[in-house]
Amino acid sequence: MPLDDLHQHPFDHIRMPSEPSLEGLRDWILKVSTYLDITPTELARAAEVAPSTINKFIADTTQTKGMTAKTLQKLIKAASKINSDKFSEAYAGRRTEEQLSDPTGYSVVNVRVGSALRAGSYKTSHLWPVRSQFFVSILLPNALHTGGGREESLKPHGLLGMVVADQHAEGTFPHGTVVICSRLFNHLEIGDYVVISRRDDTGNTELTIRNFVVSPKGDMWLSSRAEPVANRPPDIYAGRAPFEVKYTRHEKFTLSPPPEYVIEYIIISAIQPYNERFEELKFPD
Structure with a gap:
């Protein structure tokens, strides 16, 4: 449904699919980065993962090797923190000097x-x-x-x-x-x-x-x-x-x-x- 994302809880937007395929993982990284208004590189840095690892995984659709469970956990943890921080800022109405x-x-x-x-x-x-x-x-x-x-x-x-x-x-x-x-x-x-x-x-x-x-x-x-x-x-x-x-x-x-x-x-x-x-x-x- 086109409007399903409007009805979701704010923290459901970063939830990873239960059994993601390699294509599903790529889509998840891109979708989460777009929602958080950051780049995959910024997400990788926040997760303390080498940006080249994430960018190569997204760009090379021919590879059959996925990411380790440890890397995925780091990405989920980083995305959750960024989401929580930005949602709190939005709720409080805070704006940057550039926005103001x-x-x-x-x-x-x-x-x-x-x-x-x-x-x-x-x-x-x-x-x-x-x-x-x-x-x-x-x-x-x-x-x-x-x-x-x-x-x-x-x-x-x-x-x-x-x-x-x-x-x-x-x-x-x-x-x-x-x-x-x-x-x-x-x-x-x-x-x-x-x-x-x-x-x-x-x-x-x-x-x-x-x-x-x-x-x-x-x-x-x-x-x-x-x-x-x-x-x-x-x-x-x-x-x-x-x-x-x-x-x-x-x-x-x-x-x-x-x-x-x-x-x-x-x-x-x-x-x-x-x-x-x-x-x-x-x-x-």
């Missing part, structure tokens, strides 16, 4: 999910107990991870995940969505989604998602975009846009919402469910 210097590249970061967004839920603290918190992995563009984009460098400790516990922003973020948020922003661009807090008379706060829009007349709004209109939370007027601004996607805006509202986070990513079973999930208060 690629402006079109990315890093993988683990983000703590520790709160929920629920309209109408006013609380003194929105932080979940530690037993309810969990982590998700996301892709983070190098321009954000190392700086050089529109923001300062976004390190993993500067990110927070929140679960949407109801419908937000006209279904853009359905129940069960995990939004990845950052506090490191100096301005907004049209179309950005933000998490805002609203304080009531008792000092408790509500957290909701709003979308930044600018009207044709130059009014800036934080819109809930929720339906139906009769039940829509109030849109928040955030001041007038600069007169000279052209209303394009990448213009930069500084907002001035009413004092009871605070822009807490900008949403940089979201993990969304595509199964109705997520609608039944109950998240911590």
Whole structure:
């Protein structure tokens, strides 16, 4: 099956066939080297086997003599260690300096999910107990991870995940969505989604998602975009846009919402469910 390798456990990719033929051994060395992103020569050196022994075995398909059991054991042991090390690096999201210097590249970061967004839920603290918190992995563009984009460098400790516990922003973020948020922003661009807090008379706060829009007349709004209109939370007027601004996607805006509202986070990513079973999930208060 063409997709069988996708379903395998990561450590099964280096498993040797139970009764390999000489051709099977050659295929195994080449397959393992490709999977580990190394050459057969590098595999041989890691196994403390003469590279010429391995390369000759691969190249000479006419020979009838295989490799010794000791050599095979060394290759398997070396391949297992390389696989374990590289898989651990991938899981941890580590990238080399060369990978991070690629402006079109990315890093993988683990983000703590520790709160929920629920309209109408006013609380003194929105932080979940530690037993309810969990982590998700996301892709983070190098321009954000190392700086050089529109923001300062976004390190993993500067990110927070929140679960949407109801419908937000006209279904853009359905129940069960995990939004990845950052506090490191100096301005907004049209179309950005933000998490805002609203304080009531008792000092408790509500957290909701709003979308930044600018009207044709130059009014800036934080819109809930929720339906139906009769039940829509109030849109928040955030001041007038600069007169000279052209209303394009990448213009930069500084907002001035009413004092009871605070822009807490900008949403940089979201993990969304595509199964109705997520609608039944109950998240911590």
